[in-house]
Amino acid sequence: MDEYIKPVITTQALRRMPYYIQQLRMLQNENIETVSAPKIAELLNLNEVQVRKDFAAVSSSKGKPKAGFSVTELITNMENLLGYNNAEEAVLVGAGSLAHAILTYEGFKTYGLKIVAAFDINSAYIGTEINGTKVISAEKISDLCRRMKVYIGIITVPASQAQIVCDQLVAGGVLAIWNFAPIRLSVPDHILVQNENLAASLAVLSKHLKEKMNYL
Amino acid sequence: MDEYIKPVITTQALRRMPYYIQQLRMLQNENIETVSAPKIAELLNLNEVQVRKDFAAVSSSKGKPKAGFSVTELITNMENLLGYNNAEEAVLVGAGSLAHAILTYEGFKTYGLKIVAAFDINSAYIGTEINGTKVISAEKISDLCRRMKVYIGIITVPASQAQIVCDQLVAGGVLAIWNFAPIRLSVPDHILVQNENLAASLAVLSKHLKEKMNYL
DNA sequence: TAGATTGTTAATCGATTAACAATC
DNA sequence: TAGATTGTTAATCGATTAACAATC
Secondary structure, three states, X not given: OOOOOOOOOOHHHHHHXXXXXXXXXXXHHOOOOEEOHHHHXXXXXOOHHHHHHHHHHHOOOOOEOOOEEEHHHHHHHHHHHHOOOOOEEEEEEOOOHHHHHHHHOOHHHHOOEEEEEEEEOOOOOOOOEEOOEEEEEHHHHHHHHHHHOOOEEEEOOOHHHHHHHXXXXXXXXXXXXXXXXXXXXXXXXXXXXXXXXXXXXXXHHHHHHHHHHOOO | OOOOOOOOOOHHHHHHHXXXXXXXXXXXXXXXOEEOHHHHHHHHOOOHHHXXXXXXXXXXXXXXOOOEEEHHHHHHHHHHHHOOOOOEEEXXXXXXXXXXXXXXXXXXXXXXXXXXXXXXXXXXOOOOEEOOEEEEEHHHHHHHHHHHOOOEEEEOOOHHHHHHHHHHHHHOOOOEEEEOOOOOOOOOOOOEEEEOOHHHHHHHHHHHHHHHHOOO
16 A cells, blocks of 8 residues: 655745745735646746645645646645644844844734744843833743743844853753844754844845946 | 866855854954864854865965964955955835844944935835935935946835835846845846745744644 | 646756865 | 875765656
8 A cells, every 4th residue: 555655845845835825815816716836936936847846745635737726725735834823932032123123023923923022131121012022031031931832932132142042042942943143053953943144145145246246 | 277267156155154254253353363174164063074165265375284274364355255345335125124123233334235225105204314324215216226326225115015116126227136025026137136035934944843843 | 639737757956965185 | 203184076965947748
């Protein structure tokens, strides 16, 4: 008997999912019921085989030759995969301007992320609220994460503080860290770190630009 | 006669450069003059061959067996490569909270980026200043970019506005776009788009977390 | 039936890692 | 000299793209 082999969803495929969801929702609003991989590929400037493989990996039913895939089914499958429907709780450390931007951004709710507390060491911030989220003393990071069973930590402190904060989050039982500080964190093997390094992106941008300028 | 072949610096190597610079500066502050690739690899949790290749690709002189590379020379080489010393001018479109965070972040100056103007369509913002940067009517995007010879555009508007803004920037002669909106932009071939999509990163984060939770 | 589209295997590409000789 | 480290070639890995038969 052939066993059902769950298709592997690669990291890069996962990163494309939010784009698919967004595009599929637009089609859904136009009351379009089915869509083909080549059509989505064209709309998002992606390769059609890539889209087909991504859809095959997440779709609960097969695509139909000539017709394509069910729009609503794809949306449901992808949203379930990413947990858009049952939000995961997270804490944020560092109440600076980037934290403000993150806490003010309503989009995270639809992406399945609920920030339940913010921490800072600056006593001027402690006790205040940012868009409805309380700012708490950073001393309480480990304790609060453990008590509230929070498994996601967001780091928006300066580079010099990031490793300290990271250690506190890990001590509190956090399993996944979203790191906006421009350093590479040391963590135990079982902890996932997702780096969001603006300096890295900027490096790619300015190098490419420099090369282009040479032709002008 | 052998011709000198400029080593190719890959995109991923480029993204590691800011981490190297940061680490090397720390060593410089401790008055350490030379450093080996394995040492840097250990400090940054990277593979030692990878670091050696990255250093070989950017260093103006060869590393010395047993000793390693000159710290100050590596810093100079990398900073020149990324243009940290002669800042490139950029404009930012969308004066929301993310724009605030970007404009308030002093780090960009050291990364070689100088934001000379911000645009918005909301007349309540127009004429105000954010951390010393004037907010201008979005109607003037193309015109101002062309007159000021600005080649980098930063997009922080909502998804629904991003393509429109992108077209205006391209019309104004912008060659590189840093896109914070969660959509894939359509641009001519010669324009570079660097996407900074929080939803994509979050997708990776929550999927991995979900898998980990299954073992608890 | 003809043709658009799927699903899948093979080829290619880019990046990382392993292996090892050369050198100070 | 011995050993740490470099530089480089080969192997591996992950992801993308090309090719093509199967299907509605």
